[in-house]
Amino acid sequence: MFTDELNLQNHRVPCTLFCPLCDNCTEDEWHVMFDCSRTKQSWRITALLSVIEPWLQKYSNIQDVIFDTCCVEDWVTVGKIAILMDALWKFRNGMVWNGEKTEVEQIDMRVTQGLNVWISAQQQQPVMDNNNIEAKWFSPLQNRLKCNVDAV
Ligand SMILES: [Zn+2]
Secondary structure (H helix, E strand, O other): OOHHHHHHHHOOOOOOOEOOOOOOOEOOHHHHHHHOHHHHHHHHHOOOHHHHHHHHHHOOOHHHHHHHHHHHOOHHHHHHHHHHHHHHHHHHHHHHHHOOOOOHHHHHHHHHHHHHHHHHHHHOOOOOOHHHOOOOOOOOOOOOOOOOOOOO
8 A cells, every 4th residue: 555545544535445456455565566466568568577586576565676687687577567667657646547458468669669768878988079178066056955966
């Protein structure tokens, strides 16, 4: 069960506790991402079920599965898993908020397209001539904050 649903129920807002995808089990993040029958179809059709299954047997929380997967698997597999999990979350939300029914084949197509875009983006090298760029720091505008995220 998600925290939002608990909060809604505590405020007497009626909402279902069942998974919107299978309408058969109590919904939580583990169920939506790994254990739902509809979700498992997506892992299977994207050829990622065999990759993720050992982690599912080893862990019982989603954070550990994601962390270990990222540490062990190659970057393309990790990217594909991330794209699939994003697609599954959107699949679930589309069902809950818009009543959209997404077929497993559509998720597979989204993962393939997303992976191609992601790989292409990873392989593009930024064209920069660092010799001609002088790094200068400029103060932010008045009443603004500035956060430097690329400091070395
Ligand atoms: Zn389900």
